[in-house]
Amino acid sequence: MICMRRGASPGAAARQPKSPALFLSGFLLALPLLALGDSQQTPTIGVWPTLRPHFYGTRSISEEGDALMNVEAPGSTPDPSATPVTIHFGEGLAATLKQVRVIIDNNPSPLVATFDMSPTLPVDQIDLRVRIDRFTSVRAIAETTDGHLEMRSTWVNASGGCSTPPSASSGGTLGEIRFRPSAGGKVLQVSIRHPNNSGFQIDPRTGDAIAPHFISHITLRAGEKTVLAADTGISISENPTLRIAARTPLPAPLTVEATDVPTQARYTATWNP
Protein backbone atom coordinates (compact mmCIF):
# COMPACT_ATOMS: atom_id res chain seq x y z
CA MET A 1 0.00 0.00 0.00
CA ILE A 2 2.68 2.38 1.03
CA CYS A 3 6.23 1.76 1.98
CA MET A 4 6.65 4.54 4.47
CA ARG A 5 5.83 4.10 8.10
CA ARG A 6 6.24 6.35 11.06
CA GLY A 7 8.01 4.39 13.80
CA ALA A 8 9.71 1.58 12.03
CA SER A 9 11.65 -0.09 14.77
CA PRO A 10 10.38 -1.86 17.88
CA GLY A 11 11.60 1.03 20.01
CA ALA A 12 9.63 3.47 17.94
CA ALA A 13 7.04 4.29 20.56
CA ALA A 14 9.69 5.66 22.85
CA ARG A 15 10.84 8.18 20.30
CA GLN A 16 7.51 9.38 19.01
CA PRO A 17 7.53 12.97 20.19
CA LYS A 18 4.29 13.94 21.92
CA SER A 19 5.58 17.42 22.53
CA PRO A 20 9.06 18.80 21.97
CA ALA A 21 9.78 19.03 25.71
CA LEU A 22 8.60 15.54 26.49
CA PHE A 23 10.45 14.18 23.55
CA LEU A 24 13.67 15.90 24.45
CA SER A 25 13.74 14.43 27.95
CA GLY A 26 13.10 10.97 26.54
CA PHE A 27 15.83 11.45 24.02
CA LEU A 28 18.40 12.50 26.60
CA LEU A 29 17.50 9.62 28.88
CA ALA A 30 17.92 7.23 26.02
CA LEU A 31 21.38 8.42 25.10
CA PRO A 32 23.48 5.72 26.81
CA LEU A 33 21.29 3.14 25.13
CA LEU A 34 21.57 4.82 21.77
CA ALA A 35 25.31 4.69 21.88
CA LEU A 36 25.10 0.92 22.04
CA GLY A 37 22.14 0.61 19.71
CA ASP A 38 21.92 -0.61 16.17
CA SER A 39 22.77 2.41 14.08
CA GLN A 40 20.46 1.19 11.36
CA GLN A 41 17.37 1.44 13.53
CA THR A 42 18.11 3.84 16.30
CA PRO A 43 18.27 7.59 15.82
CA THR A 44 21.81 8.58 16.57
CA ILE A 45 22.63 11.79 18.34
CA GLY A 46 23.51 13.37 15.02
CA VAL A 47 26.46 15.06 13.51
CA TRP A 48 25.85 18.60 14.80
CA PRO A 49 28.22 18.38 17.81
CA THR A 50 30.94 17.42 15.33
CA LEU A 51 30.09 20.01 12.70
CA ARG A 52 29.62 22.88 15.13
CA PRO A 53 33.29 23.36 16.08
CA HIS A 54 34.28 22.79 12.46
CA PHE A 55 32.09 25.57 11.10
CA TYR A 56 31.63 27.90 14.06
CA GLY A 57 34.35 27.07 16.61
CA THR A 58 33.31 28.13 20.08
CA ARG A 59 31.36 31.21 18.96
CA SER A 60 28.06 31.62 20.74
CA ILE A 61 24.94 30.78 18.77
CA SER A 62 21.59 32.25 19.76
CA GLU A 63 18.57 29.98 19.51
CA GLU A 64 15.87 32.21 20.99
CA GLY A 65 12.78 33.59 19.34
CA ASP A 66 10.61 32.33 16.53
CA ALA A 67 9.93 35.80 15.18
CA LEU A 68 13.56 36.44 14.32
CA MET A 69 14.04 33.12 12.57
CA ASN A 70 12.40 29.72 12.31
CA VAL A 71 12.66 26.47 10.40
CA GLU A 72 9.50 24.77 9.20
CA ALA A 73 9.15 21.18 7.97
CA PRO A 74 6.42 18.57 8.34
CA GLY A 75 6.82 16.73 11.67
CA SER A 76 6.30 13.49 9.83
CA THR A 77 7.30 13.83 6.24
CA PRO A 78 4.69 12.80 3.70
CA ASP A 79 7.39 12.16 1.10
CA PRO A 80 10.88 11.38 2.40
CA SER A 81 12.30 11.82 -1.09
CA ALA A 82 11.02 15.41 -1.24
CA THR A 83 10.41 17.02 2.13
CA PRO A 84 9.82 20.77 2.07
CA VAL A 85 11.96 22.85 4.42
CA THR A 86 11.19 26.54 4.85
CA ILE A 87 13.49 28.96 6.64
CA HIS A 88 11.89 32.26 7.67
CA PHE A 89 13.92 35.32 8.64
CA GLY A 90 12.40 38.16 10.63
CA GLU A 91 12.77 41.80 9.68
CA GLY A 92 15.73 42.24 11.99
CA LEU A 93 17.66 39.47 10.29
CA ALA A 94 16.74 39.46 6.60
CA ALA A 95 18.62 42.68 5.74
CA THR A 96 21.83 41.67 7.53
CA LEU A 97 22.24 38.05 6.39
CA LYS A 98 25.67 37.05 5.25
CA GLN A 99 25.43 33.27 5.15
CA VAL A 100 22.89 30.53 5.84
CA ARG A 101 23.72 26.85 6.33
CA VAL A 102 21.17 24.05 6.32
CA ILE A 103 22.07 20.79 8.06
CA ILE A 104 20.15 17.51 8.37
CA ASP A 105 21.82 15.82 11.32
CA ASN A 106 21.13 12.18 10.54
CA ASN A 107 21.47 12.19 6.76
CA PRO A 108 24.42 10.40 5.13
CA SER A 109 25.45 13.81 3.80
CA PRO A 110 24.32 16.22 6.53
CA LEU A 111 25.36 19.52 4.93
CA VAL A 112 22.43 20.30 2.66
CA ALA A 113 23.39 23.73 1.39
CA THR A 114 25.37 26.85 2.18
CA PHE A 115 23.88 30.14 0.96
CA ASP A 116 25.99 33.25 0.59
CA MET A 117 23.61 36.18 0.80
CA SER A 118 23.81 39.72 -0.49
CA PRO A 119 22.34 42.96 0.92
CA THR A 120 21.12 43.66 -2.63
CA LEU A 121 18.62 40.85 -2.19
CA PRO A 122 17.27 40.85 1.38
CA VAL A 123 15.57 37.45 1.40
CA ASP A 124 13.14 36.76 4.21
CA GLN A 125 12.33 33.19 3.26
CA ILE A 126 14.18 30.29 1.65
CA ASP A 127 12.38 27.08 0.63
CA LEU A 128 14.15 23.84 -0.26
CA ARG A 129 13.13 20.27 -0.89
CA VAL A 130 15.30 17.67 0.75
CA ARG A 131 15.76 13.96 1.17
CA ILE A 132 15.28 12.86 4.76
CA ASP A 133 16.92 9.55 5.43
CA ARG A 134 15.60 8.89 8.91
CA PHE A 135 14.28 10.56 12.04
CA THR A 136 16.34 13.69 12.37
CA SER A 137 16.78 17.26 13.37
CA VAL A 138 16.78 19.76 10.50
CA ARG A 139 18.62 22.96 11.38
CA ALA A 140 19.55 26.26 9.80
CA ILE A 141 22.30 28.53 11.02
CA ALA A 142 22.33 32.17 9.94
CA GLU A 143 25.36 34.41 10.18
CA THR A 144 24.90 38.17 9.96
CA THR A 145 27.26 40.69 8.40
CA ASP A 146 28.46 41.65 11.89
CA GLY A 147 29.28 38.04 12.81
CA HIS A 148 26.22 37.22 14.92
CA LEU A 149 24.94 33.61 14.74
CA GLU A 150 21.34 32.45 14.96
CA MET A 151 20.24 28.82 14.78
CA ARG A 152 16.77 27.24 14.67
CA SER A 153 15.81 23.64 14.12
CA THR A 154 12.87 21.28 13.85
CA TRP A 155 12.35 17.52 14.07
CA VAL A 156 11.27 15.45 11.12
CA ASN A 157 10.25 11.83 11.37
CA ALA A 158 10.89 9.74 8.30
CA SER A 159 11.81 6.28 7.29
CA GLY A 160 14.44 5.21 4.90
CA GLY A 161 14.13 7.72 2.06
CA CYS A 162 11.34 5.34 1.26
CA SER A 163 11.00 3.31 -1.83
CA THR A 164 8.79 5.86 -3.49
CA PRO A 165 9.27 5.43 -7.21
CA PRO A 166 10.81 8.28 -9.15
CA SER A 167 8.16 10.98 -9.31
CA ALA A 168 5.77 10.92 -12.25
CA SER A 169 7.73 13.88 -13.64
CA SER A 170 11.11 12.11 -13.59
CA GLY A 171 13.25 12.47 -16.66
CA GLY A 172 12.67 15.39 -19.01
CA THR A 173 15.39 17.65 -20.34
CA LEU A 174 18.44 17.55 -18.10
CA GLY A 175 19.14 21.03 -16.78
CA GLU A 176 15.87 22.61 -17.90
CA ILE A 177 15.20 25.55 -15.57
CA ARG A 178 11.71 26.70 -14.68
CA PHE A 179 10.70 29.95 -12.98
CA ARG A 180 7.49 30.19 -11.03
CA PRO A 181 6.99 33.71 -9.71
CA SER A 182 4.18 34.68 -7.34
CA ALA A 183 3.09 37.42 -4.94
CA GLY A 184 3.64 40.18 -7.49
CA GLY A 185 7.25 39.25 -8.18
CA LYS A 186 8.26 39.11 -4.50
CA VAL A 187 8.48 35.31 -4.59
CA LEU A 188 10.33 33.22 -7.14
CA GLN A 189 10.65 29.47 -7.36
CA VAL A 190 13.54 28.17 -9.41
CA SER A 191 13.44 24.49 -10.37
CA ILE A 192 16.18 22.63 -12.19
CA ARG A 193 15.36 19.38 -13.91
CA HIS A 194 18.03 17.04 -12.69
CA PRO A 195 18.10 13.57 -11.07
CA ASN A 196 20.42 14.86 -8.33
CA ASN A 197 21.60 11.30 -7.81
CA SER A 198 23.01 10.96 -4.34
CA GLY A 199 25.26 7.97 -4.94
CA PHE A 200 23.19 6.08 -2.34
CA GLN A 201 20.43 5.01 -4.70
CA ILE A 202 20.45 1.50 -6.11
CA ASP A 203 20.18 0.76 -9.80
CA PRO A 204 17.31 -1.74 -9.86
CA ARG A 205 18.74 -3.57 -12.87
CA THR A 206 22.22 -4.17 -11.57
CA GLY A 207 21.78 -3.83 -7.82
CA ASP A 208 24.77 -1.49 -7.85
CA ALA A 209 24.87 2.04 -6.49
CA ILE A 210 24.05 4.76 -9.03
CA ALA A 211 27.01 7.11 -9.42
CA PRO A 212 26.54 10.51 -7.80
CA HIS A 213 25.44 13.18 -10.26
CA PHE A 214 24.10 16.30 -8.62
CA ILE A 215 23.83 20.07 -8.71
CA SER A 216 26.72 21.42 -6.68
CA HIS A 217 26.36 25.15 -7.13
CA ILE A 218 23.58 27.60 -7.92
CA THR A 219 24.03 31.34 -8.38
CA LEU A 220 21.51 34.10 -8.94
CA ARG A 221 22.75 37.23 -10.68
CA ALA A 222 21.07 40.58 -11.24
CA GLY A 223 23.07 42.14 -14.04
CA GLU A 224 26.73 41.57 -13.17
CA LYS A 225 26.06 41.35 -9.46
CA THR A 226 25.72 37.99 -7.69
CA VAL A 227 22.78 38.33 -5.31
CA LEU A 228 22.73 34.78 -3.99
CA ALA A 229 25.17 31.89 -4.28
CA ALA A 230 24.56 28.39 -2.97
CA ASP A 231 26.73 25.31 -2.58
CA THR A 232 24.37 22.37 -2.67
CA GLY A 233 24.69 18.64 -2.15
CA ILE A 234 23.04 15.28 -2.42
CA SER A 235 20.50 15.85 0.34
CA ILE A 236 18.63 18.08 -2.11
CA SER A 237 15.78 16.22 -3.83
CA GLU A 238 15.46 15.20 -7.45
CA ASN A 239 14.67 18.27 -9.60
CA PRO A 240 16.34 20.72 -7.17
CA THR A 241 14.00 23.51 -6.21
CA LEU A 242 14.93 26.79 -4.55
CA ARG A 243 12.26 29.28 -3.60
CA ILE A 244 13.08 32.72 -2.32
CA ALA A 245 10.80 35.41 -0.98
CA ALA A 246 11.45 39.05 -0.21
CA ARG A 247 9.44 41.98 1.13
CA THR A 248 9.86 43.94 -2.07
CA PRO A 249 9.80 42.77 -5.71
CA LEU A 250 12.89 40.79 -6.63
CA PRO A 251 15.45 42.41 -8.91
CA ALA A 252 14.93 41.53 -12.57
CA PRO A 253 16.12 40.28 -14.94
CA LEU A 254 17.56 37.55 -12.74
CA THR A 255 19.94 34.98 -14.20
CA VAL A 256 20.29 31.53 -12.69
CA GLU A 257 23.37 29.46 -13.29
CA ALA A 258 23.70 25.91 -11.97
CA THR A 259 26.67 23.55 -12.15
CA ASP A 260 26.65 19.83 -11.63
CA VAL A 261 29.28 17.30 -10.61
CA PRO A 262 31.01 15.32 -11.83
CA THR A 263 30.31 16.58 -15.36
CA GLN A 264 30.78 20.31 -14.57
CA ALA A 265 27.90 20.95 -16.95
CA ARG A 266 26.46 24.45 -16.63
CA TYR A 267 22.77 25.17 -16.91
CA THR A 268 21.54 28.71 -17.18
CA ALA A 269 18.33 30.65 -17.70
CA THR A 270 17.12 34.20 -17.14
CA TRP A 271 13.90 35.28 -15.50
CA ASN A 272 12.69 38.48 -17.10
CA PRO A 273 9.10 39.17 -16.12
Added chain:
Amino acid sequence: MQNATQWGVLLLPLLAALDVATGATAGDNAATFGVDQTAPGIFVHIGKPVALDAPGHDDIANIGFVTGKRCIAVIDTGGSVKIGRELRAAIRQHSSLPVCYVITTHGHVDHVLGNAAFKDDGAHFVGHAMLPDALMRSRDLFLRDYAEDLDAPATPAQIIGPDETVPIGNEMTLDLGGRTLTLRAWPKAHTDSDLTVYDSQTHTLWTGDLLFIRRTPVLDGSVKGWLAAIDSLARMDARHVIPGHGPPTDKPAEALEPERRYLQLLLTAVHAQIARGDSLQQALREPDPPEKANWLLWDEAHRHNVARVYQELEWE
Protein backbone atom coordinates in the same frame (compact mmCIF):
# COMPACT_ATOMS: atom_id res chain seq x y z
CA MET B 1 -24.16 -17.83 -0.12
CA GLN B 2 -24.47 -14.25 -1.17
CA ASN B 3 -25.67 -13.26 2.27
CA ALA B 4 -23.00 -15.26 4.02
CA THR B 5 -20.37 -13.54 1.93
CA GLN B 6 -21.69 -10.12 2.75
CA TRP B 7 -21.78 -10.91 6.45
CA GLY B 8 -18.26 -12.17 6.28
CA VAL B 9 -17.21 -8.97 4.66
CA LEU B 10 -18.92 -6.92 7.32
CA LEU B 11 -17.68 -8.98 10.24
CA LEU B 12 -14.05 -9.32 9.35
CA PRO B 13 -13.14 -5.65 9.76
CA LEU B 14 -15.05 -5.69 13.06
CA LEU B 15 -13.05 -8.66 14.27
CA ALA B 16 -9.91 -6.92 13.14
CA ALA B 17 -10.92 -3.84 15.10
CA LEU B 18 -11.53 -6.01 18.16
CA ASP B 19 -8.06 -7.49 17.80
CA VAL B 20 -6.60 -4.05 18.00
CA ALA B 21 -8.85 -2.97 20.85
CA THR B 22 -7.83 -5.93 22.99
CA GLY B 23 -4.18 -5.41 22.24
CA ALA B 24 -3.91 -8.64 20.30
CA THR B 25 -0.78 -8.92 18.23
CA ALA B 26 0.01 -10.54 14.94
CA GLY B 27 0.56 -13.73 16.95
CA ASP B 28 -3.20 -14.10 17.26
CA ASN B 29 -3.76 -14.22 13.53
CA ALA B 30 -3.83 -18.01 13.52
CA ALA B 31 -7.17 -17.91 15.30
CA THR B 32 -8.72 -15.35 12.99
CA PHE B 33 -7.14 -15.97 9.59
CA GLY B 34 -9.96 -16.87 7.30
CA VAL B 35 -10.86 -16.88 3.64
CA ASP B 36 -14.23 -16.24 1.99
CA GLN B 37 -15.29 -17.88 -1.23
CA THR B 38 -16.71 -14.89 -3.09
CA ALA B 39 -17.44 -16.90 -6.24
CA PRO B 40 -16.82 -20.57 -7.17
CA GLY B 41 -13.10 -21.22 -6.78
CA ILE B 42 -12.31 -17.61 -5.77
CA PHE B 43 -11.05 -17.32 -2.19
CA VAL B 44 -10.27 -14.02 -0.49
CA HIS B 45 -8.74 -13.14 2.85
CA ILE B 46 -9.82 -9.62 3.78
CA GLY B 47 -7.07 -7.38 5.14
CA LYS B 48 -7.62 -5.34 8.28
CA PRO B 49 -8.16 -1.59 8.12
CA VAL B 50 -5.30 -0.76 10.49
CA ALA B 51 -2.34 1.56 10.09
CA LEU B 52 0.97 0.43 8.72
CA ASP B 53 2.62 0.90 12.12
CA ALA B 54 -0.15 -0.77 14.17
CA PRO B 55 -0.33 -4.35 15.44
CA GLY B 56 -1.52 -6.51 12.56
CA HIS B 57 0.12 -4.19 10.01
CA ASP B 58 1.28 -7.26 8.06
CA ASP B 59 -2.34 -8.25 7.44
CA ILE B 60 -3.89 -5.16 5.85
CA ALA B 61 -4.14 -6.14 2.18
CA ASN B 62 -6.70 -8.41 0.55
CA ILE B 63 -4.97 -11.58 -0.56
CA GLY B 64 -6.22 -14.92 -1.81
CA PHE B 65 -6.22 -17.66 -4.39
CA VAL B 66 -8.05 -19.05 -7.39
CA THR B 67 -8.45 -22.80 -7.94
CA GLY B 68 -8.52 -24.50 -11.35
CA LYS B 69 -8.78 -28.20 -12.15
CA ARG B 70 -5.03 -28.58 -12.50
CA CYS B 71 -3.55 -26.10 -10.06
CA ILE B 72 -3.92 -22.97 -7.99
CA ALA B 73 -2.89 -19.34 -8.48
CA VAL B 74 -2.16 -17.23 -5.43
CA ILE B 75 -2.85 -13.50 -5.73
CA ASP B 76 -0.72 -11.50 -3.30
CA THR B 77 0.69 -13.01 -0.14
CA GLY B 78 0.39 -10.37 2.57
CA GLY B 79 2.87 -8.25 4.49
CA SER B 80 4.88 -10.95 6.24
CA VAL B 81 6.17 -14.46 5.66
CA LYS B 82 3.89 -15.47 8.53
CA ILE B 83 0.78 -14.19 6.74
CA GLY B 84 2.00 -15.94 3.59
CA ARG B 85 2.16 -19.19 5.58
CA GLU B 86 -1.35 -18.60 6.98
CA LEU B 87 -2.58 -18.23 3.43
CA ARG B 88 -0.75 -21.36 2.37
CA ALA B 89 -2.35 -23.28 5.24
CA ALA B 90 -5.79 -21.94 4.26
CA ILE B 91 -5.21 -23.16 0.69
CA ARG B 92 -4.45 -26.63 2.00
CA GLN B 93 -7.78 -26.67 3.85
CA HIS B 94 -9.61 -26.21 0.56
CA SER B 95 -7.52 -28.10 -1.97
CA SER B 96 -4.59 -30.44 -2.37
CA LEU B 97 -3.79 -29.15 -5.88
CA PRO B 98 -0.33 -27.64 -6.35
CA VAL B 99 0.24 -23.89 -6.38
CA CYS B 100 1.53 -23.18 -9.89
CA TYR B 101 1.51 -19.37 -9.86
CA VAL B 102 2.11 -16.68 -7.25
CA ILE B 103 0.91 -13.39 -8.72
CA THR B 104 2.04 -10.10 -7.21
CA THR B 105 -0.24 -7.13 -8.00
CA HIS B 106 2.49 -4.52 -7.21
CA GLY B 107 5.61 -3.98 -5.16
CA HIS B 108 4.23 -2.63 -1.90
CA VAL B 109 5.26 -4.35 1.30
CA ASP B 110 1.78 -5.40 2.41
CA HIS B 111 1.21 -7.43 -0.76
CA VAL B 112 4.57 -9.04 -1.39
CA LEU B 113 6.47 -10.01 1.77
CA GLY B 114 4.54 -13.29 2.11
CA ASN B 115 5.95 -14.57 -1.20
CA ALA B 116 8.75 -16.38 0.62
CA ALA B 117 6.17 -18.75 2.15
CA PHE B 118 5.68 -20.22 -1.35
CA LYS B 119 9.30 -20.42 -2.44
CA ASP B 120 9.55 -24.22 -2.11
CA ASP B 121 6.31 -24.96 -3.97
CA GLY B 122 7.85 -24.85 -7.44
CA ALA B 123 5.42 -22.09 -8.44
CA HIS B 124 6.15 -19.41 -11.00
CA PHE B 125 6.18 -15.91 -9.56
CA VAL B 126 4.44 -13.50 -11.94
CA GLY B 127 4.30 -9.71 -11.93
CA HIS B 128 4.43 -6.44 -13.84
CA ALA B 129 7.56 -5.77 -15.92
CA MET B 130 8.47 -2.96 -13.52
CA LEU B 131 8.04 -5.10 -10.41
CA PRO B 132 11.69 -6.24 -10.24
CA ASP B 133 12.75 -2.57 -10.24
CA ALA B 134 10.24 -1.67 -7.56
CA LEU B 135 11.39 -4.53 -5.30
CA MET B 136 15.06 -3.73 -5.81
CA ARG B 137 14.38 -0.11 -4.92
CA SER B 138 12.61 -1.19 -1.73
CA ARG B 139 14.97 -4.00 -0.79
CA ASP B 140 17.06 -2.20 1.80
CA LEU B 141 14.00 -0.56 3.31
CA PHE B 142 12.21 -3.90 3.65
CA LEU B 143 15.26 -5.49 5.25
CA ARG B 144 15.73 -2.63 7.66
CA ASP B 145 12.24 -1.53 8.64
CA TYR B 146 10.28 -4.74 8.04
CA ALA B 147 12.84 -7.27 9.27
CA GLU B 148 10.39 -8.51 11.89
CA ASP B 149 7.98 -9.49 9.09
CA LEU B 150 10.57 -11.76 7.46
CA ASP B 151 12.14 -14.88 8.91
CA ALA B 152 15.15 -14.09 11.09
CA PRO B 153 17.68 -13.21 9.93
CA ALA B 154 16.07 -11.02 7.26
CA THR B 155 17.83 -11.73 3.97
CA PRO B 156 17.41 -10.36 0.43
CA ALA B 157 16.60 -13.91 -0.75
CA GLN B 158 13.28 -13.68 1.10
CA ILE B 159 12.14 -10.78 -1.07
CA ILE B 160 10.92 -12.74 -4.05
CA GLY B 161 10.24 -10.98 -7.33
CA PRO B 162 8.77 -12.39 -10.52
CA ASP B 163 10.41 -14.94 -12.80
CA GLU B 164 7.77 -14.12 -15.43
CA THR B 165 6.70 -10.56 -16.16
CA VAL B 166 3.98 -8.85 -18.15
CA PRO B 167 5.12 -5.89 -20.28
CA ILE B 168 3.39 -2.54 -19.64
CA GLY B 169 0.07 -2.31 -21.49
CA ASN B 170 0.11 -6.05 -22.29
CA GLU B 171 -1.86 -9.04 -21.12
CA MET B 172 -0.79 -12.56 -20.21
CA THR B 173 -3.02 -15.57 -19.68
CA LEU B 174 -2.41 -18.28 -17.11
CA ASP B 175 -4.06 -21.68 -17.49
CA LEU B 176 -5.09 -23.31 -14.20
CA GLY B 177 -6.88 -26.21 -15.94
CA GLY B 178 -10.42 -25.40 -16.99
CA ARG B 179 -9.91 -21.84 -15.86
CA THR B 180 -7.92 -19.07 -17.47
CA LEU B 181 -6.72 -15.96 -15.67
CA THR B 182 -5.92 -12.82 -17.66
CA LEU B 183 -3.22 -10.61 -16.19
CA ARG B 184 -2.90 -7.01 -17.33
CA ALA B 185 0.07 -4.73 -16.66
CA TRP B 186 -0.97 -1.08 -16.31
CA PRO B 187 0.91 2.10 -17.06
CA LYS B 188 1.93 4.13 -13.97
CA ALA B 189 -1.16 4.54 -11.75
CA HIS B 190 -1.24 3.55 -8.04
CA THR B 191 2.43 2.57 -8.46
CA ASP B 192 4.60 1.88 -11.48
CA SER B 193 4.04 -1.89 -11.20
CA ASP B 194 0.25 -2.39 -11.06
CA LEU B 195 -1.16 -5.68 -12.30
CA THR B 196 -4.81 -6.80 -12.39
CA VAL B 197 -6.12 -10.36 -12.57
CA TYR B 198 -9.39 -11.26 -14.32
CA ASP B 199 -11.16 -14.59 -14.15
CA SER B 200 -13.52 -14.90 -17.13
CA GLN B 201 -15.32 -17.92 -15.67
CA THR B 202 -16.81 -16.00 -12.74
CA HIS B 203 -16.19 -12.48 -14.12
CA THR B 204 -14.14 -11.73 -11.04
CA LEU B 205 -11.64 -8.88 -11.20
CA TRP B 206 -8.80 -8.60 -8.68
CA THR B 207 -7.82 -4.95 -8.95
CA GLY B 208 -4.82 -4.98 -6.63
CA ASP B 209 -4.44 -1.46 -5.24
CA LEU B 210 -5.95 0.15 -8.32
CA LEU B 211 -9.07 0.08 -6.15
CA PHE B 212 -9.22 1.16 -2.52
CA ILE B 213 -12.59 0.88 -0.82
CA ARG B 214 -12.97 2.85 2.46
CA ARG B 215 -9.21 2.97 3.15
CA THR B 216 -7.72 6.22 1.82
CA PRO B 217 -6.05 5.57 -1.55
CA VAL B 218 -2.27 5.94 -1.56
CA LEU B 219 -0.58 7.40 -4.61
CA ASP B 220 2.94 6.33 -5.54
CA GLY B 221 2.56 6.43 -9.32
CA SER B 222 0.60 8.99 -11.32
CA VAL B 223 -2.72 10.58 -10.43
CA LYS B 224 -3.54 11.07 -14.10
CA GLY B 225 -2.58 7.51 -14.91
CA TRP B 226 -4.69 6.24 -12.04
CA LEU B 227 -7.77 8.20 -13.14
CA ALA B 228 -7.32 6.79 -16.65
CA ALA B 229 -7.02 3.27 -15.19
CA ILE B 230 -10.26 3.79 -13.23
CA ASP B 231 -12.05 4.63 -16.49
CA SER B 232 -10.71 1.44 -18.06
CA LEU B 233 -11.60 -0.67 -15.02
CA ALA B 234 -15.15 0.67 -15.10
CA ARG B 235 -15.54 -0.58 -18.67
CA MET B 236 -14.44 -4.13 -17.87
CA ASP B 237 -17.05 -6.88 -17.65
CA ALA B 238 -16.54 -7.50 -13.95
CA ARG B 239 -19.38 -8.79 -11.81
CA HIS B 240 -17.33 -9.42 -8.70
CA VAL B 241 -14.52 -7.09 -7.74
CA ILE B 242 -11.85 -7.74 -5.13
CA PRO B 243 -10.13 -4.48 -4.23
CA GLY B 244 -6.63 -4.25 -2.78
CA HIS B 245 -8.11 -2.86 0.42
CA GLY B 246 -11.68 -2.92 1.67
CA PRO B 247 -14.64 -5.24 1.16
CA PRO B 248 -15.19 -7.13 -2.09
CA THR B 249 -18.15 -5.86 -4.05
CA ASP B 250 -20.55 -6.89 -6.78
CA LYS B 251 -21.06 -3.26 -7.84
CA PRO B 252 -17.80 -2.20 -9.51
CA ALA B 253 -19.06 1.07 -10.98
CA GLU B 254 -20.34 2.24 -7.60
CA ALA B 255 -17.21 1.02 -5.83
CA LEU B 256 -14.88 2.92 -8.17
CA GLU B 257 -16.75 6.19 -7.81
CA PRO B 258 -15.49 7.34 -4.37
CA GLU B 259 -11.88 6.67 -5.39
CA ARG B 260 -12.37 8.50 -8.69
CA ARG B 261 -13.94 11.43 -6.84
CA TYR B 262 -11.08 11.58 -4.32
CA LEU B 263 -8.32 11.46 -6.94
CA GLN B 264 -10.08 14.03 -9.11
CA LEU B 265 -10.45 16.31 -6.09
CA LEU B 266 -6.77 15.86 -5.29
CA LEU B 267 -5.79 16.65 -8.88
CA THR B 268 -8.00 19.75 -9.06
CA ALA B 269 -6.91 21.08 -5.66
CA VAL B 270 -3.17 20.67 -6.23
CA HIS B 271 -3.45 22.05 -9.75
CA ALA B 272 -5.06 25.19 -8.33
CA GLN B 273 -2.38 25.48 -5.63
CA ILE B 274 0.41 25.33 -8.19
CA ALA B 275 -1.40 27.79 -10.46
CA ARG B 276 -1.63 30.37 -7.68
CA GLY B 277 2.05 29.96 -6.81
CA ASP B 278 1.78 27.96 -3.58
CA SER B 279 4.94 26.13 -2.53
CA LEU B 280 4.89 22.42 -1.72
CA GLN B 281 5.04 23.45 1.96
CA GLN B 282 1.94 25.61 1.54
CA ALA B 283 0.15 22.87 -0.37
CA LEU B 284 0.83 20.45 2.50
CA ARG B 285 -0.45 22.99 5.03
CA GLU B 286 -3.85 23.22 3.33
CA PRO B 287 -6.67 22.17 5.74
CA ASP B 288 -8.31 18.81 5.10
CA PRO B 289 -11.30 18.93 2.73
CA PRO B 290 -14.71 17.57 3.86
CA GLU B 291 -13.89 14.52 1.70
CA LYS B 292 -11.82 13.29 4.67
CA ALA B 293 -15.01 12.07 6.38
CA ASN B 294 -15.49 9.43 3.66
CA TRP B 295 -12.21 7.60 4.27
CA LEU B 296 -10.33 5.55 6.86
CA LEU B 297 -6.69 6.25 7.80
CA TRP B 298 -6.73 9.57 5.96
CA ASP B 299 -3.73 10.98 7.82
CA GLU B 300 -1.55 8.09 6.73
CA ALA B 301 -2.10 8.85 3.06
CA HIS B 302 -3.53 12.23 2.12
CA ARG B 303 -0.57 14.56 2.57
CA HIS B 304 1.68 11.98 0.95
CA ASN B 305 -0.67 12.07 -2.03
CA VAL B 306 -0.61 15.88 -2.14
CA ALA B 307 3.20 15.82 -2.24
CA ARG B 308 3.24 13.24 -5.05
CA VAL B 309 0.62 15.04 -7.14
CA TYR B 310 2.41 18.36 -6.66
CA GLN B 311 5.61 16.88 -8.06
CA GLU B 312 3.74 15.22 -10.89
CA LEU B 313 2.02 18.42 -12.02
CA GLU B 314 4.69 21.06 -11.51
CA TRP B 315 6.70 20.14 -14.59
CA GLU B 316 3.76 20.06 -16.98
